[in-house]
Amino acid sequence: MRTQIVIIGGGPSGLLLGQLLHTQGIEAVVLERKTQGYVLSRIRAGVLERGLIGLMEQAGVSDRMHAEGYIHDGTMVGYDGDMFRIDFAEHTGTSVMVYGQTEVTRDLYEARDKAGLQTIYEVEDVVIHDAKSDAPYVTYLKDGQQTRIDCDFIAGCDGFHGVSRKTIPEAQRREYEKVYPFGWLGILSETPPVDDELIYSNSERGFALCSMRNDHLSRYYIQCPVTDSVEAWSDDAFWEELKRRIPQSAADKIVTGPSIEKSIAPLRSFVTEPMRWGRLFLCGDAAHIVPPTGAKGLNTAASDVHYLYNGLKQFYLDGDSDGIDRYSERALGRVWKAERFSWWFSNLMHNYPGQSDFDKKMQLAELAFLRQSPAAQAAMAQNYVGLPY
Ligand code: FAD
Numbered sequence: 001m002r003t004q005i006v007i008i009g010g011g012p013s014g015l016l017l018g019q020l021l022h023t024q025g026i027e028a029v030v031l032e033r034k035t036q037g038y039v040l041s042r043i044r045a046g047v048l049e050r051g052l053i054g055l056m057e058q059a060g061v062s063d064r065m066h067a068e069g070y071i072h073d074g075t076m077v078g079y080d081g082d083m084f085r086i087d088f089a090e091h092t093g094t095s096v097m098v099y100g101q102t103e104v105t106r107d108l109y110e111a112r113d114k115a116g117l118q119t120i121y122e123v124e125d126v127v128i129h130d131a132k133s134d135a136p137y138v139t140y141l142k143d144g145q146q147t148r149i150d151c152d153f154i155a156g157c158d159g160f161h162g163v164s165r166k167t168i169p170e171a172q173r174r175e176y177e178k179v180y181p182f183g184w185l186g187i188l189s190e191t192p193p194v195d196d197e198l199i200y201s202n203s204e205r206g207f208a209l210c211s212m213r214n215d216h217l218s219r220y221y222i223q224c225p226v227t228d229s230v231e232a233w234s235d236d237a238f239w240e241e242l243k244r245r246i247p248q249s250a251a252d253k254i255v256t257g258p259s260i261e262k263s264i265a266p267l268r269s270f271v272t273e274p275m276r277w278g279r280l281f282l283c284g285d286a287a288h289i290v291p292p293t294g295a296k297g298l299n300t301a302a303s304d305v306h307y308l309y310n311g312l313k314q315f316y317l318d319g320d321s322d323g324i325d326r327y328s329e330r331a332l333g334r335v336w337k338a339e340r341f342s343w344w345f346s347n348l349m350h351n352y353p354g355q356s357d358f359d360k361k362m363q364l365a366e367l368a369f370l371r372q373s374p375a376a377q378a379a380m381a382q383n384y385v386g387l388p389y
Pocket residue numbers: 008009010011012013014031032033034039043044045046047101123126157158159160161162163264265283284285286292294295296297298299301
């Protein structure tokens with residue numbers, strides 16, 4: 001088999017890239033390790049930046065997102081039993097959209113299937129060959145049978161645990177990592193959200209986040225030890241703990257109910273450099289991870305897609321390789337800024353084991369400054385809605 005681009009990974013990065021390339025008549029095959037149903041059952045991000053919204057529009061898959069997504073012009077930040085608002089519209093003239101990663105992925109799969117584009121599910125043993133040559137190819141096993149796909153380029157969109165990053169020899173890449181000493185326990189419940197906007201809350205008992213998917217579906221998170229197990233957290237224990245970590249005015253009106261999903265995610269900052277090796281390009285979580293505070297994971301994956309799509313478009317339509325040659329440098333420039341914001345917001349909002357009283361006072365002083373300073377709020381808002389591509 002032969003195609004122009006082999007995309008490894010049918011998560012949001014791979015699907016979005018495939019759909020954008022399709023608008024330019026560039027052919028791609030997507031290889032996905034799991035089934036479509038499995039990918040769609042993973043509950044992950046919920047907040048979309050302008051840039052990602054624009055890419056969905058360019059890809060021709062934005063109708064349902066615009067009809068069902070919720071525009072958020074600001075967010076609430078809680079600390080010391082009280083909360084204040086940061087107005088994105090006032091400070092940046094723009095906003096974000098609440099529309100789940102699951103829905104983004106569903107819309108992309110639907111468009112892909114409708115256009116008859118090839119997605120091969122449940123592939124095993126994906127191997128990238130000769131990425132440093134002009135004739136790379138990918139092999140995989142499906143139902144015990146090996147297939148080879150020859151191609152021009154490979155997009156490694158296979159997430160943190162995929163094969164793409166590991167294909168680059170260790171001596172050729174540099175990895176930067178910070179593992180946080182806590183995780184997030186998240187639940188999804190069919191209850192109305194506690195507020196119209198998200199509430200990020202710093203409390204003496206640890207961080208909490210009140211988010212949502214729509215008017216009758218809420219997403220809540222609390223900081224927990226990474227060693228905790230989901231089974232050890234009953235719904236009642238979760239709600240009790242959440243209420244103790246958010247300002248009383250919010251706790252008083254929260255509507256509780258049974259969880260329909262519950263999971264614990266570890267928190268990590270990670271970047272690998274460079275994001276290109278010969279004809280292999282890393283994209284999204286395959287190249288970098290942010291802690292979820294600030295909702296940058298999916299959005300940073302999308303900015304990689306933007307740079308890679310435009311580079312490939314320039315290559316195929318204009319015969320100019322400048323965009324793909326500068327892909328790694330351009331993508332990483334923005335990745336590091338998203339890393340910085342997510343690291344800063346995580347440090348500000350969480351309780352660290354062994355944190356000194358002085359460190360706690362520093363967090364509170366910084367939160368008070370954020371509350372009082374329009375300049376600090378503008379910087380936060382600018383990063384939250386997403387830096388320009
Ligand atoms: P992924 O979504 O990981 O997709 C990669 C795809 O590649 C997967 O479908 C996988 O099955 C497939 N794959 C892997 N290996 C292979 C292989 N060898 N061969 C073929 N296919 C392969 N971000 C936020 O902003 N907010 C959040 O609340 C949030 N919560 C998260 C919770 C969890 C548990 C995780 C893991 C991430 C979360 N993120 C969150 C981050 C966000 O979901 C990711 O940044 C986003 O999914 C990145 O998209 P991606 O397509 O690059 O990678």
